[in-house]
Amino acid sequence: MKKLVNDPKNVVAEAVAGFGAAHADIVRISTEPIYIVRTEAPVAGKVGLVSGGGSGHEPLHGGFVGFGMLDAAVPGAVFTSPTPDPILAATKAVDGGAGVLHIVKNYTGDVLNFETAADLAAADGIEVRSVIVNDDVAVKDSLYTAGRRGVAGTVLVEKIAGASAERGDALETVAAIAERVISGVRSMGVALTPCVVPHAGEGSFTLADDEIEIGIGIHGEPGRARIKLEPADAIVDRLLGPILEDIPFVAGDEVLLFVNGMGGTPQIELYIVFRRAAEVLAEQGIEVSRTLVGNFTTSLEMQGTSITVLKLDDELTALWDAPVQTAALRWGR
Amino acid sequence: MKKLVNDPKNVVAEAVAGFGAAHADIVRISTEPIYIVRTEAPVAGKVGLVSGGGSGHEPLHGGFVGFGMLDAAVPGAVFTSPTPDPILAATKAVDGGAGVLHIVKNYTGDVLNFETAADLAAADGIEVRSVIVNDDVAVKDSLYTAGRRGVAGTVLVEKIAGASAERGDALETVAAIAERVISGVRSMGVALTPCVVPHAGEGSFTLADDEIEIGIGIHGEPGRARIKLEPADAIVDRLLGPILEDIPFVAGDEVLLFVNGMGGTPQIELYIVFRRAAEVLAEQGIEVSRTLVGNFTTSLEMQGTSITVLKLDDELTALWDAPVQTAALRWGR
Known part of the structure; x- marks a missing residue:
């Protein structure tokens, strides 16, 4: 294995720090727990969009945080779902009072952890809706997944739902538009x-x-x-x-x-x-x-x-x- | 070798065709000889910018053709300089009457072939200036090169000189700005x-x-x-x-x-x-x-x-x- 890394344990933390330094005009970084958030978050009155998942799929999801797309991204360890804590923290960080949409790729770990975070956010009074992306037609059920997997189609869901939120659509509408992308x-x-x-x-x-x-x-x-x-x-x-x-x-x-x-x-x-x-x-x-x-x-x-x-x-x-x-x-x- | 290719001889022609199909809003493709040109070329009264070199360095240079950057890119075979013919054809295609700037990476083949094309264009009444990018500090003289090699700094030359041309600067000014980037x-x-x-x-x-x-x-x-x-x-x-x-x-x-x-x-x-x-x-x-x-x-x-x-x-x-x-x-x- 030849990689441009220091201690393999620090790969995600160091990459996220570099990402934050390179794109300080667009994002802010939280280090404990790790998440990436749009500089102007929370945007009052706008639906917040949060996605995330294991690292190693970059630019998904951190590269899509900013105006017209995601409000926050939560990177887990490489190929490992983020735990509910950072997802909850990111959800709170982007809540501008109009609710938050979770965009989740269909992997068992991601689905469970986003669900737990959504429950905790709801207990804190934040309205959360979730959509599950499952665009991969290759296999039904597989390692890590019940049903179809969520893959590159997620980028299109994030862009189009992000534009819906940016123009001021309500949570229900943003979620419905995300579902329309997922279905197509x-x-x-x-x-x-x-x-x-x-x-x-x-x-x-x-x-x-x-x-x-x-x-x-x-x-x-x-x-x-x-x-x-x-x-x-x-x-x-x-x-x-x-x-x-x-x-x-x-x-x-x-x-x-x-x-x-x-x-x-x-x-x-x-x-x-x-x-x-x-x-x-x-x-x-x-x-x-x-x-x-x-x-x-x-x-x-x-x-x-x-x-x-x-x-x-x-x-x-x-x-x-x-x-x-x-x-x-x-x-x- | 495992690659997503058909006949290896057709790699550049097929990739350029795909590039043209994917970005028809930005570029047009010439197939004989092969070059990539901005849809609206030639832009009357604007200095035209042409770069090129062996393929295999994408998005350099075709990915930088469009508003505010290059007017044309000339891809040679993989890692092989384009011949003077396509460089000349691209130069003619972008000449809007204000002259053309050639941005050349410092490799012996590129320098010679762009020089020949510039001479032929001048014989056709087109004013051509050339700048040679040589940003690589690693070695002086090497395989293919006398002096320092031209590498990724070329992207910055193309962007900044492109903006100079786009705002209406004269050929001499665009060339001087390109040289300022090269020197820094x-x-x-x-x-x-x-x-x-x-x-x-x-x-x-x-x-x-x-x-x-x-x-x-x-x-x-x-x-x-x-x-x-x-x-x-x-x-x-x-x-x-x-x-x-x-x-x-x-x-x-x-x-x-x-x-x-x-x-x-x-x-x-x-x-x-x-x-x-x-x-x-x-x-x-x-x-x-x-x-x-x-x-x-x-x-x-x-x-x-x-x-x-x-x-x-x-x-x-x-x-x-x-x-x-x-x-x-x-x-x-």
């Missing part, structure tokens, strides 16, 4: 290599030199099939097929196409993947009207990609286009 | 792993499981020293020392601190690097007033980082802050 977003990924959790010091799984894992989870959980390496276009077709069949997406749909890097894949490869995905959607009469390409929901240095498709309507498109100012996603200001 | 920017990098050029199929160099290369070039060229892996903070000190001594940077200076990922390094590690670099600068009384962290000048999937420091003044800061709308760098619109 589907993803699937592939790994070419495993990744190494710093305090573990070895790969979370192994793949032979000519093997890839189709349907990989963002913690290296098993997917649908382990196959021999194929050309990029064939791999894209294996990912996109199950995504499109699931809702299903049909001719005439307008979509956002999001090609996500797992952390260690060169950008040049992500665009080769995008090219084929856009081609397949065009062949099926599905219109790609918005796009996102890059490392947004990663698995440390894993090589691989995931494809996410979101069904758009005029309102979701307008909320996607609305100004956002975070470390990892920024436009309009 | 220094970088140095480290590699933890080599990278694999797709058509070569094997690593450009080898490193033992416990070795790193201090002062690495962005094509894997040798650096200053091959040493045993050390804690991140010690590695940062090895990079930052030669950078700060070079100009030198001194107490009271105001700087932009840029921590660049080489492509395969998790973001969490880049922020650990940023944390230490900011700490060292603070100890020396150097004020970090602007920051940039992420994968901006990469070497395919290489694991590693580079640190870049730019001396700022009020005008350079204002040009850095000016609106930019490209695939990889965006704010203010």
Whole structure:
């Protein structure tokens, strides 16, 4: 294992400190317990948005804290859910009197810990609603998860619900919009290599030199099939097929196409993947009207990609286009 | 070698096609010869900015084409300079009558081919000025280069000169501002792993499981020293020392601190690097007033980082802050 770290036990604390130093115009850092909060939080009268989960998926979630997106992010240890305490502290820090929405990826630990934090916040008089993101079509039930896993689609939920909160929508509306994104977003990924959790010091799984894992989870959980390496276009077709069949997406749909890097894949490869995905959607009469390409929901240095498709309507498109100012996603200001 | 590619010979053409499809609101693509140009080019009366070089360093340079930055980018084959023909074609495509600035990284092939293209453009009546970026303090003269190499500092040259051109400065002024950035920017990098050029199929160099290369070039060229892996903070000190001594940077200076990922390094590690670099600068009384962290000048999937420091003044800061709308760098619109 070769990593740019000091003591593996301090990886998250040091990275969060560096993140806070680099983006002091956008975020403040709490160190005990660890969470990342928008500089101007709490914003009076605005619904607060909180997400979080194990570290190692950066920029998810800290990179999405700021105007028009999250009010706070709670990073756990690498690939480990944050405990209820920091989630509760972040929830209190962003409560501007209009309630707080928890955006939770569907992993058993995250769901339980956010639930406990929501109960404790409610006991303190804060109204909390939760949405569970479960966009991964690869497998039903898996290591760490009952039901489908929450993966890169979470970025789209956070952006669109964040814009809803920023324009002044009430908690019920923000939650309903988040649910509409969740119901219309589907993803699937592939790994070419495993990744190494710093305090573990070895790969979370192994793949032979000519093997890839189709349907990989963002913690290296098993997917649908382990196959021999194929050309990029064939791999894209294996990912996109199950995504499109699931809702299903049909001719005439307008979509956002999001090609996500797992952390260690060169950008040049992500665009080769995008090219084929856009081609397949065009062949099926599905219109790609918005796009996102890059490392947004990663698995440390894993090589691989995931494809996410979101069904758009005029309102979701307008909320996607609305100004956002975070470390990892920024436009309009 | 495991990569998300089809025929290795088509990597650049397919990636550029995907890039054009993903960012059709910002760029147009020419396929024969291959270059990437801002949708509204040529902009009448504006100085045109053209950069380019071997592919494999994405988002450099195509990701920086758009409002407030480059007018065109010319990608060669992976790690191979583009020939004069596409550089000339891109130069013609962005000439709005106010002349064209070539921003060239200091590699022998790039310098020669941009020079030839500039001569051919001049013969066609286009006024061309060139600046050579040589920010890498690691080595003087190396594989591919006479003098210092041009690396991640190029991003800062392109942003700041781009803002100068966008506000309507004349060619001479834009070139002078680019030269001011070049004279005040220094970088140095480290590699933890080599990278694999797709058509070569094997690593450009080898490193033992416990070795790193201090002062690495962005094509894997040798650096200053091959040493045993050390804690991140010690590695940062090895990079930052030669950078700060070079100009030198001194107490009271105001700087932009840029921590660049080489492509395969998790973001969490880049922020650990940023944390230490900011700490060292603070100890020396150097004020970090602007920051940039992420994968901006990469070497395919290489694991590693580079640190870049730019001396700022009020005008350079204002040009850095000016609106930019490209695939990889965006704010203010």
